Amino acid sequence: MSLLIRLNEFINFELIIRSLPKLLDGAKISLLISLCSVVLGVTLGIVVATGRLSKFWLSRGIASLYVAFVRGTPMIVQIFIIHYGLAELGLRLPAFASGIAALSFNSAAYMGEVFRGGIQSIDIGQTQAGLSVGLTPFQVFRYIVFPQAFRRVIPSMGNEMVTLTKDSSLVNFIAIAELTYRATLIASRTYEYFTMYIGIALVYFAITFVLSQLLSWLERRMGPYDTNSEPGKSLRR
Amino acid sequence: MIRIVNLEKAFGDNRVLRGISATVGRGEVVVLIGASGSGKSTLLRCVNLLEEPDSGEIWIDGVEVTARGVEKHLVRRETGMVFQQFNLFPHKRVIDNITLAPIRVRGLTHKDAEKIAMELLSKVGLADRARAWPHQLSGGQQQRVAIARALAMQPKVMLFDEVTSALDPGMTGEVLGVMKELAADGMTMIVVTHEMAFAREAGNKIIFMHDGVIVEEGPPSELLVNPQHEATKDFLSKVL
Numbered sequence: 147m148s149l150l151i152r153l154n155e156f157i158n159f160e161l162i163i164r165s166l167p168k169l170l171d172g173a174k175i176s177l178l179i180s181l182c183s184v185v186l187g188v189t190l191g192i193v194v195a196t197g198r199l200s201k202f203w204l205s206r207g208i209a210s211l212y213v214a215f216v217r218g219t220p221m222i223v224q225i226f227i228i229h230y231g232l233a234e235l236g237l238r239l240p241a242f243a244s245g246i247a248a249l250s251f252n253s254a255a256y257m258g259e260v261f262r263g264g265i266q267s268i269d270i271g272q273t274q275a276g277l278s279v280g281l282t283p284f285q286v287f288r289y290i291v292f293p294q295a296f297r298r299v300i301p302s303m304g305n306e307m308v309t310l311t312k313d314s315s316l317v318n319f320i321a322i323a324e325l326t327y328r329a330t331l332i333a334s335r336t337y338e339y340f341t342m343y344i345g346i347a348l349v350y351f352a353i354t355f356v357l358s359q360l361l362s363w364l365e366r367r368m369g370p371y372d373t374n375s376e377p378g379k380s381l382r383r
Numbered sequence: 384m385i386r387i388v389n390l391e392k393a394f395g396d397n398r399v400l401r402g403i404s405a406t407v408g409r410g411e412v413v414v415l416i417g418a419s420g421s422g423k424s425t426l427l428r429c430v431n432l433l434e435e436p437d438s439g440e441i442w443i444d445g446v447e448v449t450a451r452g453v454e455k456h457l458v459r460r461e462t463g464m465v466f467q468q469f470n471l472f473p474h475k476r477v478i479d480n481i482t483l484a485p486i487r488v489r490g491l492t493h494k495d496a497e498k499i500a501m502e503l504l505s506k507v508g509l510a511d512r513a514r515a516w517p518h519q520l521s522g523g524q525q526q527r528v529a530i531a532r533a534l535a536m537q538p539k540v541m542l543f544d545e546v547t548s549a550l551d552p553g554m555t556g557e558v559l560g561v562m563k564e565l566a567a568d569g570m571t572m573i574v575v576t577h578e579m580a581f582a583r584e585a586g587n588k589i590i591f592m593h594d595g596v597i598v599e600e601g602p603p604s605e606l607l608v609n610p611q612h613e614a615t616k617d618f619l620s621k622v623l
Contacts (some may be wrong), residue, residue, distance in 0.1 A: 274433055275470035275529075279484035279536055280460035289483060294474050 158341040165332050165342075172328035173349050179242070179324060180311040180353075183249035187310060188303070190250060191257025196287075198262045209258065216255035222316055224248050229320045245317035253310045260302045264295035297368050304361035308354045315350070325349060384409040384571055385430065385540060390439035392425055399425045400436070401595040407540070407588075410569040414582040414603075417592035418618060423575045426592070427542050430573065431462040444539055460488055463533030467545040469525040471517035471532070477504070478513040481532045488536065496535070503531035507561050523554025527561055534565075541565065543574040579623055583607055591615045 162169075197209030216224070228251070229244035239247065268291050276286035318327035325346050333342040385407040392400040399422045407413045415423040428434040430441060432448065432455045441449045448458040472480050481503060482496035491499075504510045507527040509520075517525055526546055533541060543562065547555040559581050566572055566585045576582065582589055583603045590600040593614045599606060607623070610616045 269468075269470075271466060271468050271470040272472065275464075275466060275472070275532075277433060277456070278431055278459055278462075278464035278466075279532065280456050280488040281484060282456045285487055289487065290472055294472075297474065 156340055157344060158336075158338050161332075161336060161338050161341055162345050165328075165345075168328050168332070169325065169346065169349065172323060172325035172346075173353070175322065175324040176311075176314050176326075176350075177353065179245055179249065179317060179322070180314045182246045183253055183310055183314065184307050186246065186250035187253025187257050187306075190254030191261055192292075194254050194258025195261035195265060198258060199265060213255045213258060216252055221248070221252055221313055222319060224252055225316060225320060241317075241320045241322045244320060245314075245322050249310060249314060249317070252313070253306060256306050256309075257303065260299050260306060261295065263302075264299035265291060267298060268294050300361065300365045300368065304358065304365070307361070308357055311354055311357060312350060384411070384444060385573075386440075386442040387426075387430075388440040388442075390426070390429060390441065391437045392422075392429060392434060393437055399595050400429070400439075403439070403592075403595075403597055405590060405597060405600070407571060407573060409571055411587045412566045412570075412572045412574065412585050413588045413590060414586040415573065415575045415590050415592060416577070416579075416582065416618070416622075421592040422595040423592045424544055427464075427544050427573060427575050430540070430542055431459050431464055433464070456488075460484075460536055461539045462542060463536060463538035463540070464542040464544065465526070465529050465533055465546045467548050469517075469522070469529045469549070471525050471529055473517050475517075476513070477509070477515050477517065477520070477528050480517065480528060481535045484532070485535050499535055500531070503534050504528075506534075506564075507531050508557075521554060522550045523557045526550065526554075526558045530558075530561055530565075540571040540573065543572065543576065545575050545577070547576065547578060577622060579607065579619075591618065593618070 194209050194212065197205045198213070200206050200209070225245065225248040228248045229239065229241060232239065232244075272290050272294065273286055276290040277283070281289065314324065315326040318324060318330065321327065329342040329346040333339045336342075387403055387405045390400050390403040391398070401422075403422075403426055405413075415426065417423050425434055429436045430443075436449060439449065440447055443458070443461060447453070471477075472483070475483065478497060478500050481500035482491075482493065485491045485496040485499060486493060501510060501513060504513055507530055509524060509527055509531070512520060512524065512528075517528070520528065529546075530541075546562075547558050550558065555578070559578060562572070562574070562581070563585045574581070574586070586603050588600060589603050589606045591598050591606065591610075591612075591614070598612050599610065599615050606615070607619065610619055
């Protein structure tokens with residue numbers, strides 16, 4: 147009881163409740179941005195991975211350069227380049243689109259590396275067996291290598307998704323009215339910084355927690371087949 | 384049926400095949416023997432273009448498959464291959480391992496492909512394991528599924544690459560049994576193996592390879608009993 151009273155001195159519960167509709171709106175936008183960026187990031191990531199593994203030196207070079215650039219520069223700078231930088235060159239994107247583009251491009255580099263590792267971990271015998279029954283190299287990738295690689299990278303892909311969801315808060319700097327942006331707005335008006343940021347921290351945590359649970363469920367369902375587990379059934383760990 | 388003319392293949396400085404010429408008649412079972420590194424597996428893998436020869440020709444059924452512009456996957460439809468390590472697709476059930484290529488390559492319906500797959504599984508004695516996952520099978524069972532998978536494409540020739548080397552002795556017999564039946568059915572086969580009993584029983588011709596060349600070839604009754612070259616005698620004295 148006494149703890150709750152002490153907490154009350156620092157956290158303005160009444161303000162949280164009052165701002166809840168606005169924060170939930172912001173959370174919706176955060177979720178939407180994250181979701182779009184995850185989907186685009188995974189898709190582009192597969193392209194990046196195939197580029198990195200291509201037999202053509204040009205695709206390999208472009209993909210490697212891309213990954214190196216994204217990994218070697220701050221995300222916030224990437225966001226500014228896409229939103230403000232490209233605008234100067236005549237490509238004026240709405241903030242929302244810039245945000246999703248920046249997060250997707252960023253995530254694609256990391257997802258690409260995750261997928262590349264997964265694809266390379268699949269035994270070459272699988273490719274040879276696929277080719278030997280007359281599948282084209284693309285069919286071998288589509289039906290044999292990729293499905294196995296995908297199952298293997300679910301854990302690291304999940305990490306990437308959680309990171310991306312948290313990083314979506316960075317787009318508040320280009321004035322997208324997502325969760326962090328709204329919290330900052332309310333906090334600067336009411337001077338209740340502690341309350342607002344603890345509040346949205348809990349919201350982010352709730353989102354990533356649910357996401358993590360979903361991912362570990364997926365992992366149990368689709369886990370690798372090269373263990374002694376029964377595919378399709380839960381692993382007991 | 385298969386004609387190999389002056390085939391050469393090098394990996395870097397290592398000349399693995401140094402001018403190989405051989406023929407395999409329709410329905411013939413040709414057994415390739417030789418020490419490790421003699422080039423027999425490489426030769427086998429050249430036949431379905433898993434390895435690209437540096438020079439020379441391979442003709443299958445009157446078509447030069449080593450010619451420029453030949454689509455490799457079209458050649459591989461006609462040449463079934465079974466590997467030492469089975470290489471079943473672990474993410475697919477037994478039946479789906481077999482139906483994948485007939486559906487995706489030949490364009491068969493699921494129903495037709497499954498009908499063929501079940502017939503082949505019966506043939507290799509595994510009809511009751513159609514719904515199993517590969518890792519639930521023993522090595523010998525996996526290898527028999529791999530044979531069924533290759534047969535499902537109705538290939539003109541079957542290539543066997545040391546298919547019993549990764550198996551326990553007990554399981555070797557069941558796989559060799561399937562191969563003998565296949566040979567008796569008239570399938571054209573090229574078999575790389577160290578199983579001399581199989582070579583003697585099922586082979587029409589034995590080819591002995593040494594350092595990338597064919598040293599000697601002939602029917603088992605001659606080559607195994609009365610080898611002409613020192614290298615052949617030396618090899619046979621170790622494996623017989």
